[in-house]
Amino acid sequence: MLVNGVPGNTLSIRDRGFLYGDGVFRTLCVREGRPQHWPLHYQKLQNDCEKLGINCPDFACLSAELAGLMPAHPNAVYKMIVTRGLSVRGYAPAPDAEPTHVWDISAIPAYPDNCRTGVTLRLCALRLAAQPRLAGIKHLNRLENVLAAAECTDADEGLLLDTEGRVIEGVRSNVFLMAGDRLITPDLSRCGVAGVQRDRVIAYAREIGLSVEVRDVELAELCAADAVFLTNSVFGLWPVAQFEQCRWLDLSRTVQFQVLFEQDESWLN
Amino acid sequence: MLVNGVPGNTLSIRDRGFLYGDGVFRTLCVREGRPQHWPLHYQKLQNDCEKLGINCPDFACLSAELAGLMPAHPNAVYKMIVTRGLSVRGYAPAPDAEPTHVWDISAIPAYPDNCRTGVTLRLCALRLAAQPRLAGIKHLNRLENVLAAAECTDADEGLLLDTEGRVIEGVRSNVFLMAGDRLITPDLSRCGVAGVQRDRVIAYAREIGLSVEVRDVELAELCAADAVFLTNSVFGLWPVAQFEQCRWLDLSRTVQFQVLFEQDESWLN
Numbered sequence: 001m002l003v004n005g006v007p008g009n010t011l012s013i014r015d016r017g018f019l020y021g022d023g024v025f026r027t028l029c030v031r032e033g034r035p036q037h038w039p040l041h042y043q044k045l046q047n048d049c050e051k052l053g054i055n056c057p058d059f060a061c062l063s064a065e066l067a068g069l070m071p072a073h074p075n076a077v078y079k080m081i082v083t084r085g086l087s088v089r090g091y092a093p094a095p096d097a098e099p100t101h102v103w104d105i106s107a108i109p110a111y112p113d114n115c116r117t118g119v120t121l122r123l124c125a126l127r128l129a130a131q132p133r134l135a136g137i138k139h140l141n142r143l144e145n146v147l148a149a150a151e152c153t154d155a156d157e158g159l160l161l162d163t164e165g166r167v168i169e170g171v172r173s174n175v176f177l178m179a180g181d182r183l184i185t186p187d188l189s190r191c192g193v194a195g196v197q198r199d200r201v202i203a204y205a206r207e208i209g210l211s212v213e214v215r216d217v218e219l220a221e222l223c224a225a226d227a228v229f230l231t232n233s234v235f236g237l238w239p240v241a242q243f244e245q246c247r248w249l250d251l252s253r254t255v256q257f258q259v260l261f262e263q264d265e266s267w268l269n
Numbered sequence: 270m271l272v273n274g275v276p277g278n279t280l281s282i283r284d285r286g287f288l289y290g291d292g293v294f295r296t297l298c299v300r301e302g303r304p305q306h307w308p309l310h311y312q313k314l315q316n317d318c319e320k321l322g323i324n325c326p327d328f329a330c331l332s333a334e335l336a337g338l339m340p341a342h343p344n345a346v347y348k349m350i351v352t353r354g355l356s357v358r359g360y361a362p363a364p365d366a367e368p369t370h371v372w373d374i375s376a377i378p379a380y381p382d383n384c385r386t387g388v389t390l391r392l393c394a395l396r397l398a399a400q401p402r403l404a405g406i407k408h409l410n411r412l413e414n415v416l417a418a419a420e421c422t423d424a425d426e427g428l429l430l431d432t433e434g435r436v437i438e439g440v441r442s443n444v445f446l447m448a449g450d451r452l453i454t455p456d457l458s459r460c461g462v463a464g465v466q467r468d469r470v471i472a473y474a475r476e477i478g479l480s481v482e483v484r485d486v487e488l489a490e491l492c493a494a495d496a497v498f499l500t501n502s503v504f505g506l507w508p509v510a511q512f513e514q515c516r517w518l519d520l521s522r523t524v525q526f527q528v529l530f531e532q533d534e535s536w537l538n
Contacts, residue, residue, distance in 0.1 A: 001282060010279040011287065013270060013350075013371050018280065020411035021290030052412070053419065077358065081282075084415075089346065089375045091411060091418035091440060102282050106358045129398035129460075130432060133416055141410035142289035142360060143321070146353075147402055149360035150322065163399060171360060191398075 002065055002103040015100050017083030020091065021140035023100070024048040025081040026196070028233050029108060033074040035066055036233065040196045045080060048137045053093065054084045057101045069103060077234055079104040083140070111235055112156070118241025118251050119156035119230070124148040124171065127163045130190040138193045145171055157230055159222075159243065162191055167217040173232040174198040177217065177225035178253050184213045184221070197231035200260050208256065222246075227253035236261035271334055271372040284369050286352030289360065290409035292369070293317040294350040295465070297502050298377060302343040304335055305502065309465045314349060317406045322362065323353045326370045338372060346503055348373040352409070380504055381425070387510025387520050388425035388499070393417040393440065396432045399459040407462045414440055426499055428491075428512065431460055436486040442501040443467040446486065446494035447522050453482045453490070466500035469529050477525065491515075496522035505530035 001009045016022035026041040042059050049056035062080065069078070081104070085097040114120075126148045134141070144160075148171045152158030158171040169175055169192045177184040183205040188194050205212050222228060227248055228240040237258055239251040270278045285291035295310040311328050318325035331349065338347070350373070354366040383389075395417045403410070413429075417440045421427030427440040438444055438461045446453040452474040457463050474481050491497060496517055497509040506527055508520040 003282065009282050011282055013272065013278050013280055013373055015287070016415075018284070018287040019350075019409070020415050021409055022412060022415050052416070079358075081288075089348075089378070091414040092422060093415060093419055104282055109358070126402055129400035131398035131413065133395055134412055139412055140288070140290055141412045143291060143403060143408055143410045144400065145360040146285075146289050146291050146362060147321070150362055153361060 001105060002069065004100060004102075005061075005065055011100060011102065012086060014086050015083055016085060016087045016093070016097070017081065017100060017140055019087055021142070022052070022093070023054065023081060023083030023140045024052065024138055025079060025140060026138060027077060027079045028196075030070055030074060030076055030078055033070050035070070035078065037196055037200070038063070038066065040199065041080070041233070044138065044194070044196055045082060048139065049082055049099075051137055052084070052139065054082060055097075055099050056082055057099060062101065065103060069105065073105050075108060076105045077108055079106070081140070109234065114241070115156060115235065115238050117239070118248070119238045121157050121159050121170070121228070121230070121240045121243040122152045122155035123244055124151050124158040124160050126151060126160070128160050128168050128191040130162055132190055135191050136188045136194040138195075156238065160192075161219065165219060167219055167222050168192040170230050170232075173230040173235070173238070175222075176201060176229050176231070177222055178227040179221075179225050181209075182211045182213055184215070184217060184225075186217045187215050195231060195233060197233055197236075197260070201231055201257055204257065204260055227251065229254045229257065270374060271338065273369060274330075274334055280369060280371065281355060283355050284352055285354060285356045285362070285366070286350065286369060286409055288356055290411070291321070291362070292323065292350060292352030292409045293321065293407055294348060294409065295407060296346060296348045297465075299339055299343065299345055299347055302339050304339070304347065306465055306469070307332070307335065309468065310349070310502070313407065313463070313465055314351060317408065318351055318368075320406055321353070321408065323351060324366075324368050325351055326368060331370065334372060338374065342374050344377060346375045346377055348375070350409070378503065383510070384425060384504065384507050386508070387517070388507045390426050390428050390439070390497070390499070390509045390512040391421045391424035392513055393420050393427040393429050395420060395429070397429050397437050397460040399431055401459055404460050405457045405463040407464075425507065429461075430488065434488060436488055436491050437461040439499050439501075442499040442504070442507070444491075445470060445498050445500070446491055447496040448490075448494050450478075451480045451482055453484070453486060453494075455486045456484050464500060464502065466502055466505075466529070470500055470526055473526065473529055496520065498523045498526065
C-alpha cells in the first residue's frame, strides 16, 4: 500500500476523502505483472477528478508508483483512490488543496464456478437517487451501493433501478442487454457509475457491427432481452442466467465479448 | 484527537468511512468545559447508526472519552465520527464489523459581525437528490454539500432545494420560516440532514405556543415569509437578512429563539 507515494496504510482523519467522501477511485487487475487497461482507468480517474474540481496526480507519477508495486504483487487487485486532500473544518474546499492519492492492493477474488456460465441477478429494493452533478463518477459517496449490497447477499449481483424504475446498473457492475443485433446499455447521466469495461464493450460492439444504444432502459426490456450481461474490471464479464423469474438458458450470445476480458491487452488497452 | 479511544490522528485506508463514506457524524460545541446538548447529539448519532445498521458505541463510552478531552480543550468544536469499521474489498458490509469512532477537535470559528444581525443566503444551483433511505441522516456521503459550498462562497450560507424545487436546508444548516404565528420547516424525508438544533427549535416553538408545520416548502413561501432563520450546532441561530432579491429588515421575530442558543444548558439539553 502507498499513501502519497510512501509505503503505509493510514491517512489523516482530516482527509476530505474520509470526512465527506470527497474523492474518486478506480479498481483494476494486475495479471502476470501487467496492469489491465491502466491508461483507460487513468483517463476515467482524471475525468472524474476534473468533474469534482480535484487536482488529479499526473499519469507519469501514478504509473511509476504502479510499476514499483507490481514486482511484489504481480497478480492482484489494485485500487487507486484520489481525494481532495486535507481540510480545515467545513464543506467548502480550499482551491489550493493538495490531493491525497492511495494505492491499495488486495487478492484477486475467487468467484463461484457459475459466474462464467451464468449468474443470478436480484432486484434491489433501494432505488438510486438522480443527481446529475455526480452521475457517472466513481466517487467515494457509495452508501447507496453499501445498502444495496447488504440487500442482495443471496444472489451473485444486485440490479439497481432509479427512482423512476429505470434500469441503471449492477451494485458493482454495468449492465448490458442484447436484442437482435442491438446492444443496449443504460444512460448514466442521472445516476450510476460509468465503468472502464462499459466503454470497452461499447467500442467493441460498434467495431463488430452491432447497433449500440445508450439510453433509458425499462425493466420490462431487460426481462424481454435475448441476453443480459454484466461487466466489471475485476470479474470481467458475467452472463446473467437468472433475474427474479426470468431465465436465460442460451448464454452463447455473450461469448463474443469474452475476448475483451480474456485476450489480455489485445484490444483497446 | 482520539481514534477508537486512543490518542491519534490517523486511520486505516481500509476503513469503510474512507472507502465508501460508510459512517455518520455529529458536530457539537464545548464551551467553558460544558458540551452543548451532548445527549441530544448522541441520540441522533445512535439513530443514524441504526438506520445504516452500524453498531454505535455506547453513550457511557463516548461520554467518558469526551470528558477526558475537555480539560485540555474547554472551548472547541468537537466532531464525533462513527464508521462501520474495517472492510474486506467490496461494498457488502460484514455483519460483525467493529465500528471505528473518532473524536476530532477544532477551534470555534469566528463568524463575521453581520451573522448575529442578519446573514445573506444564496440559492445554490445544485439540487439535492431524493434518497429516502439516507434522508435525515448525517452520514459521510457529503459530496452534494461540498459542491454546493463551493458555489456559494460569496454569501454567508447557501440554500439547497431538491430536484422538484422544494426548499430543503442550508448547506450546513436547517432552515425555518415564520409566517404569522406559524413556524414552518421543511420535511426531510426525501433528503437533507435533521440537525439537533432543528429538533430543539421545533420543541421550543410548540412550548411557546407557535403552530409548527413540518412539511414541503415551496421557494415562493420562503420569499413571502415574515422571517427566515438558519440553525446549526456551531453557529447557533442566524437570522436571514437577504436571500437573492428578498430582504428582511425587521429581524426581531427570531429573537425569541436566541434563548435556545444563549442560555447555555437551560432548555432541552
